[in-house]
Amino acid sequence: MTNCQIGLVGAGTIGGGVVKILNKQKEFFATSLGLPLELKRIVDINADHFDKLPIGNTICSANADDILNDDDISIVIELIGGTTFAKELVINACNAGKHVVTANKALISEHGPEIFETAEKNGVSLFFEASVGGGMPAIKTIRESMIANEIISVETIINGTCNYILSQMTEKGLSFDSVLKTAQENGYAEADPALDIEGGDSGHKVSIMASLLYGGYVPYEKVHIEGITAITGDDIKFARKLGYTIKLLGIIKKLKDNYIDIRIHPAMLHNSHILASVSDVYNAVYIKGDAVGDILLYGRGAGEMPTASAVVSDVVDIARNIATDHRKRISMDYYRSSNELKVASISLITSRYYLCFSVSDEPMVFASIASVLGEHSISIASVIQNEEHSDDSVPIVILTHEAVEENLQDAVKEIERQSFIKAKTRIIRIEE
Amino acid sequence: MTNCQIGLVGAGTIGGGVVKILNKQKEFFATSLGLPLELKRIVDINADHFDKLPIGNTICSANADDILNDDDISIVIELIGGTTFAKELVINACNAGKHVVTANKALISEHGPEIFETAEKNGVSLFFEASVGGGMPAIKTIRESMIANEIISVETIINGTCNYILSQMTEKGLSFDSVLKTAQENGYAEADPALDIEGGDSGHKVSIMASLLYGGYVPYEKVHIEGITAITGDDIKFARKLGYTIKLLGIIKKLKDNYIDIRIHPAMLHNSHILASVSDVYNAVYIKGDAVGDILLYGRGAGEMPTASAVVSDVVDIARNIATDHRKRISMDYYRSSNELKVASISLITSRYYLCFSVSDEPMVFASIASVLGEHSISIASVIQNEEHSDDSVPIVILTHEAVEENLQDAVKEIERQSFIKAKTRIIRIEE
Numbered sequence: 009m010t011n012c013q014i015g016l017v018g019a020g021t022i023g024g025g026v027v028k029i030l031n032k033q034k035e036f037f038a039t040s041l042g043l044p045l046e047l048k049r050i051v052d053i054n055a056d057h058f059d060k061l062p063i064g065n066t067i068c069s070a071n072a073d074d075i076l077n078d079d080d081i082s083i084v085i086e087l088i089g090g091t092t093f094a095k096e097l098v099i100n101a102c103n104a105g106k107h108v109v110t111a112n113k114a115l116i117s118e119h120g121p122e123i124f125e126t127a128e129k130n131g132v133s134l135f136f137e138a139s140v141g142g143g144m145p146a147i148k149t150i151r152e153s154m155i156a157n158e159i160i161s162v163e164t165i166i167n168g169t170c171n172y173i174l175s176q177m178t179e180k181g182l183s184f185d186s187v188l189k190t191a192q193e194n195g196y197a198e199a200d201p202a203l204d205i206e207g208g209d210s211g212h213k214v215s216i217m218a219s220l221l222y223g224g225y226v227p228y229e230k231v232h233i234e235g236i237t238a239i240t241g242d243d244i245k246f247a248r249k250l251g252y253t254i255k256l257l258g259i260i261k262k263l264k265d266n267y268i269d270i271r272i273h274p275a276m277l278h279n280s281h282i283l284a285s286v287s288d289v290y291n292a293v294y295i296k297g298d299a300v301g302d303i304l305l306y307g308r309g310a311g312e313m314p315t316a317s318a319v320v321s322d323v324v325d326i327a328r329n330i331a332t333d334h335r336k337r338i339s340m341d342y343y344r345s346s347n348e349l350k351v352a353s354i355s356l357i358t359s360r361y362y363l364c365f366s367v368s369d370e371p372m373v374f375a376s377i378a379s380v381l382g383e384h385s386i387s388i389a390s391v392i393q394n395e396e397h398s399d400d401s402v403p404i405v406i407l408t409h410e411a412v413e414e415n416l417q418d419a420v421k422e423i424e425r426q427s428f429i430k431a432k433t434r435i436i437r438i439e440e
Numbered sequence: 441m442t443n444c445q446i447g448l449v450g451a452g453t454i455g456g457g458v459v460k461i462l463n464k465q466k467e468f469f470a471t472s473l474g475l476p477l478e479l480k481r482i483v484d485i486n487a488d489h490f491d492k493l494p495i496g497n498t499i500c501s502a503n504a505d506d507i508l509n510d511d512d513i514s515i516v517i518e519l520i521g522g523t524t525f526a527k528e529l530v531i532n533a534c535n536a537g538k539h540v541v542t543a544n545k546a547l548i549s550e551h552g553p554e555i556f557e558t559a560e561k562n563g564v565s566l567f568f569e570a571s572v573g574g575g576m577p578a579i580k581t582i583r584e585s586m587i588a589n590e591i592i593s594v595e596t597i598i599n600g601t602c603n604y605i606l607s608q609m610t611e612k613g614l615s616f617d618s619v620l621k622t623a624q625e626n627g628y629a630e631a632d633p634a635l636d637i638e639g640g641d642s643g644h645k646v647s648i649m650a651s652l653l654y655g656g657y658v659p660y661e662k663v664h665i666e667g668i669t670a671i672t673g674d675d676i677k678f679a680r681k682l683g684y685t686i687k688l689l690g691i692i693k694k695l696k697d698n699y700i701d702i703r704i705h706p707a708m709l710h711n712s713h714i715l716a717s718v719s720d721v722y723n724a725v726y727i728k729g730d731a732v733g734d735i736l737l738y739g740r741g742a743g744e745m746p747t748a749s750a751v752v753s754d755v756v757d758i759a760r761n762i763a764t765d766h767r768k769r770i771s772m773d774y775y776r777s778s779n780e781l782k783v784a785s786i787s788l789i790t791s792r793y794y795l796c797f798s799v800s801d802e803p804m805v806f807a808s809i810a811s812v813l814g815e816h817s818i819s820i821a822s823v824i825q826n827e828e829h830s831d832d833s834v835p836i837v838i839l840t841h842e843a844v845e846e847n848l849q850d851a852v853k854e855i856e857r858q859s860f861i862k863a864k865t866r867i868i869r870i871e872e
Contacts (some may be wrong), residue, residue, distance in 0.1 A: 029588045029731055040655045041587075137585070143732035145577065145585035153569070153577035155473075156461045156752035223472045282738075285717070299461055299749035300575035306714075306736035317731035320588035 012327045013048040015075030015106075017097060018087035019057040022111055022138070023050070025316025026085060031062040033320075043327045049075050072097055076104050083326055085319060086110040095119055102126040102134065107330075109322040111138035111315055117212035117228045120219060133329065135322035140213045141166060143314030144307040145321075146293050150220050157297030159221045162260040163439065166213045168289035168310045169197045169204035170236050170256040174274075175287040177244050178253060184239060196289060206235035207256065210272040214258040217293075218270050222262060224349035226270060232354040234273035243364060243434055246392060246405045252276040252362075253284040257439060267352040276362050276438040355414040360389070360438035365404045365423065366431035373428045374404060384419035386411040401430035407438065444759045445480040447507030447538075449529060450519035451489040454543055454570070455482070457748025458517060463494040465752075475759045481507050504529055508536050515758055517751060518542040527551055534558040534566065539762075541754040543570035543747055549644035549660045552651060565761065567754035572645045573598060575746030576739040577753075578725050582652050589729030591653045594692040595871065598645045600721035600742045601629045601636035602668050602688040606706075607719040609676050610685060616671060628721060638667035639688065639704045646690040649725075650702050654694060656781035658702060664786040666705035675796060675866055678824060678837045684708040684794075685716040689871060699784040708794050708870040787846040792821070792870035797836045797855065798863035805860045806836060816851035818843040833862035839870065 014030070016023055030047050038044040049067045050058065051074060058068045067074070075081055076097075084101040088094050091114050098115065101108050103126065110116070115123070116136050127134035140146045150159075165171050169191060176187040188205070191197035203209045211231040218226040236256050247254050257275040262268055277284040282304055286292040291309025296302045308314040367373045378388060392405040408416070420433050446462070448455055462479050470476040481499045482490065483506060490500045499506075507513055508529075516533040520526050523546050530547065533540050535558065542548070547555070548568050559566040572578045582591075597603050601623060608619040620637070623629035635641045643663040650658040668688050679686050689707040694700055709716040714736060718724040723741025728734045740746040799805045810820060824837040840848070852865050 025731070033588060033590075036655075143729075144735060145581050148580065148585055149577050152757060153580055153753050154749070155756045156465060156749045158465075223468075297575075297749065299457070299745040299752075301740045301743075301746055303576060304736070304738035306738070308733045311733075313731040314733055317586070317588045317729065320731075321585050324587045325584060 011044045011046045012082060012330055013046050013080045014083045014085060014323065015049040015051070015078065015081040016047060016085045016087065017051045017072050017075060018085075018089070019050050019052040019061065020087065021312045022315045022319065023052070023085075023087040024057065024061055025312040026087070026319050027061045027063070029313075029316050029320045031064065037324065037327075041324070041328075043324065043331055045323065045327055048081055049078060051075055076100050076106075081106060082330060083107045083109065083323055085323065086112060087319070089114070091115050091118055095123065098123050098134070099126050102130045102132050105130055105132060107133040107135075107326045109135045109319055109326065111136070111319055113139040113209070113212040113216060117215045120216070121225050133326050135325060136216070137322050138315045138318035140216055141291050141293060141305070142307070142309040142311060143317045144291060144293065144305045144309060145318075146217065146305060147220065149303070149305060150217060150295070154295065154297050154300060154303070157299045158262075160262065160296040160298060162214075162217060162221065162258070162293065162295050163283060164214065164217075164258040164291070164293045165255055165283055165286050166258050166291050166293070166309060167204055167207075167210045167256060168291055168308070169201065170207075170210070171286065171291070172196045172289045173205070174236060174239070174244075174254055174256065177239070177241060178248065179287075181241065181245075183241050184237065205237055207233040207272040210256060210258050214260055214270055214272060218260045218268060218349070221260065222268055222349055226268070226349050226351060230270070230351040232271035232273070236274055238434065239274055239436075240434065242403060243362070243436060246364065246403075247276050247362070247436075249392065250390065250407065251279050252438070253279055254436065255283060255286075257283070259439070263352055265350075267350045269352050269357055271354060271357075274436050276436050278440060281439070355417070357413045358410050359413065360410055360440070361408045361416055362436040362438055363406045363408065363420065364434040365406070365429065366401045366433070367404055368400060368428045368430055369402045370428060376426060376428070377404065377406070377423055380423050381406075381408070381419050384415040384422075386415060386419055443476045443478045444514060444762055445478050445512045446515045446517065446755065447481045447483070447510065447513040448479060448517045448519065449483045449504050449507060450521070451482050451484040451493065452519065453744045454747045454751065455484070455517075455519040456489065456493055457744040458519070458751050459493045459495070461745075461748050461752045463496065469756065469759075473756070473760075475756065475763055477755065477759055480513055481510060483507055508532050508538075513538060514762060515539045515541065515755055517755065518544060519751070521546075523547050523550055527555065530555050530566070531558050534562045534564050537562055537564060539565040539567075539758045541567050541751055541758065543568070543751055545571040545641070545644040545648060549647045552648070553657050565758050567757060568648070569754050570747045570750035572648055573723050573725060573737070574739070574741040574743060575749045576723060576725065576737045576741060577750075578649065578737060579652065581735070581737060582649060582727070586727065586729050586732060586735070589731045590694075592694065592728040592730060594646075594649060594653065594690070594725065594727050595715060596646065596649075596690040596723070596725045597687055597715055597718050598690050598723050598725070598741060599636055599639075599642045599688060600723060600740070601633065602639075602642070603718065603723070604628045604721045605637070606668060606671070606676075606686055606688065609671070609673060610680070613673065613677075615673050616669065637669055639665040642688060642690050642704045646692055646702055646704060650692045650700060650781065653692065654700055654781055658700070658781050658783060662702070662783040664703040664705070668706055670866065671706055671868075672866065674835060675794070675868060678796065678835075679708050679794070679868075681824065682822065682839065683711050684870070685711055686868065687715060687718075689715070691871070695784055697782075699782045701784050701789055703786060703789075706868050708868050710872060713871065787849070789845045790842050791845065792842055792872070793840045793848055794866075794868040794870055795838045795840065795852065796866040797838070797861065798833045798865070799836055800832060800860045800862055801834045802860060808858060808860070809836065809838070809855055812855050813838075813840070813851050816847040816854075818847060818851055
């Protein structure tokens with residue numbers, strides 16, 4: 009084939025990794041695969057980015073139009089992030105008849121229907137493997153390898169920053185704040201960590217997965233999201249004592265009548281759960297299909313080279329299509345805007361719960377709590393009440409049997425009206 | 441698109457699973473994916489197989505020519521196994537211009553170059569995801585998702601029968617023979633278990649993976665293969681005492697000068713190794729790439745529905761190509777017969793070793809063994825010598841530091857010439 013020419017917009021961390029891989033593997037792609045890939049142009053508003061990279065003959069500039077107006081370029085890689093200029097760029101690239109590869113989870117999650125329709129209309133591919141799970145092949149496994157399956161459920165640890173923080177809190181007994189500070193110093197957390205620790209990044213990723221899994225579109229804002237900022241060292245200590253590990257978990261389940269259950273929140277996993285041993289910056293996706301049974305994908309979900317590896321795998325997929333005169337293969341498939349999936353309210357789910365009440369040390373407190381729980385059809389599985397306590401409040405930890413979320417929240421609200429309650433009750437769902 | 445018509449040869453366990461999935465997902469493939477798949481013909485010499493299946497309007501017969509001669513059929517699924525008639529069928533199907541999907545690892549491993557050349561010549565696809573790891577997407581991950589990587593190493597537990605047997609021996613302290621018998625009764629082992637327990641099945645699978653990973657062909661007979669039949673309850677007991685688990689491990693590593701190290705043998709894995717906790721019938725592939733870092737795939741590597749899930753994913757991939765007038769996408773790629781990879785002799789590898797000598801209880805025995813090991817540049821990391829023993833022989837267990845295989849084998853041969861040796865020495869390689 010003639011050269012397949014590529015334009016890259018965004019030469020930051022991931023973009024730099026892409027440049028390095030395209031340079032290192034150039035000979036392999038050209039001779040072994042028969043796919044000569046040429047990085048013709050790189051655009052970045054920060055010219056410093058070009059200096060550290062093996063640029064060769066690539067033309068560097070600061071204006072994305074240089075790529076859009078270059079008729080030789082058939083594949084545009086978008087790695088600038090954000091949803092304003094990135095969206096405009098992706099739509100313009102599609103309208104210019106160019107295939108697009110992106111790692112932008114916010115863009116796909118929040119504007120999927122519009123950009124996929126634009127790609128479809130122009131007969132170009134829009135690939136986004138790197139948007140979920142970095143180098144782990146989550147998207148390809150869902151949309152190609154498991155296509156013969158009805159997906160029963162997905163459980164996933166999909167944010168490396170949160171998993172690192174919780175792992176360090178668990179292993180070293182450190183507080184949330186001190187681990188976050190170290191993570192920022194080591195580059196495992198952003199200077200502004202909100203998108204990670206408040207769960208938004210995970211929410212984007214599960215909304216993309218659910219949209220692919222269930223033949224429709226799950227808007228980001230329909231995902232129930234709780235981050236890890238409220239998790240205390242005490243919660244982790246109690247969890248360990250009970251044989252559990254606390255993880256920020258993404259959950260997708262198909263319910264009846266085309267409703268889906270989709271949420272991100274801290275969850276207590278029994279130590280025998282396969283995801284309980286996924287530690288540090290590692291990610292994992294645990295998928296149950298009706299035919300294949302359970303499959304686990306595990307790997308580094310972020311970082312320069314893992315993410316760049318996924319970007320380049322999409323570029324090669326498109327180049328293979330171009331090489332065989334096959335302009336477009338798989339774009340919207342079943343990511344259809346017309347079919348917005350119905351998301352079940354979190355109040356209707358059932359789960360087991362960890363409750364940590366902070367109470368004053370006086371008679372009848374436990375009896376009072378137990379009685380309110382009982383009135384709301386919540387039965388108690390186990391209790392930890394320690395004598396040790398530092399101030400005038402005592403923690404009472406209760407693990408419940410399966411209960412309805414709404415009943416649980418009502419019961420806790422009622423208990424919190426009592427004068428013996430000294431601080432906000434901590435609630436963590438338990439996944440078996 | 442018009443219907444994509446399929447012919448299935450072999451309606452046994454896996455074939456039955458394929459019929460069930462094509463029936464159950466027919467509506468989903470047709471409406472959500474826009475790929476109407478029709479199972480037009482099934483061929484099996486055993487007509488009883490048809491009775492239990494949701495056949496519908498499918499035409500059943502006993503002669504594979506009925507499929508080869510049917511011009512409507514564009515995809516042939518080969519699920520008869522073996523390498524004689526299956527090879528003839530696959531070659532004839534390619535020559536008739538039909539795409540082929542197969543789960544036949546022996547066929548791909550032993551005759552890969554010939555059948556891929558035939559497919560290439562005829563411009564048809566030949567897909568084989570189900571040949572390695574059942575429902576785990578091992579092939580697609582290697583050839584598509586990790587294409588941007590140089591693969592540093594693969595470690596894999598790829599035979600469910602062996603993993604089940606070793607897991608049961610470990611967890612329940614049972615003997616090899618008694619676990620094999622139970623496994624046969626439960627359908628986890630064949631009536632003739634040789635291909636599984638002697639490592640041949642695993643050998644086929646790693647030869648396929650290595651051929652895809654390193655741009656060449658690794659013939660099955662070049663793979664160093666040791667099965668699990670020599671593993672004793674004592675070995676497992678000693679391994680546990682030392683913090684290790686014994687697994688049948690497949691190893692592929694790229695060495696210098698285009699040599700590769702490829703082998704199947706029992707290995708002691710430290711309990712902290714990610715593969716040490718893969719138990720029962722589960723399989724796993726642990727791949728290290730230069731960009732993506734380490735990735736683990738985990739799932740059911742065999743069985744009716746997991747394997748059928750992989751077969752149907754290949755059928756859908758081909759149907760997607762046909763739907764977009766793209767007859768062939770990816771067949772030989774870098775599985776090239778002209779490029780036979782050089783396999784390093786097992787005698788040149790380095791490893792740590794577990795040695796279990798069976799000796800008579802007399803003075804100077806340990807000193808004599810240690811001195812021979814030392815003369816062959818093998819240093820000792822730890823020793824277990826128990827007082828307890830049932831007959832006139834005593835086990836001496838030694839873990840070595842890193843040593844060259846050839847030196848190790850020479851040393852053991854020399855030690856075995858001594859009169860104090862009472863039985864054959866057991867040697868298991870240790871993977872860190």
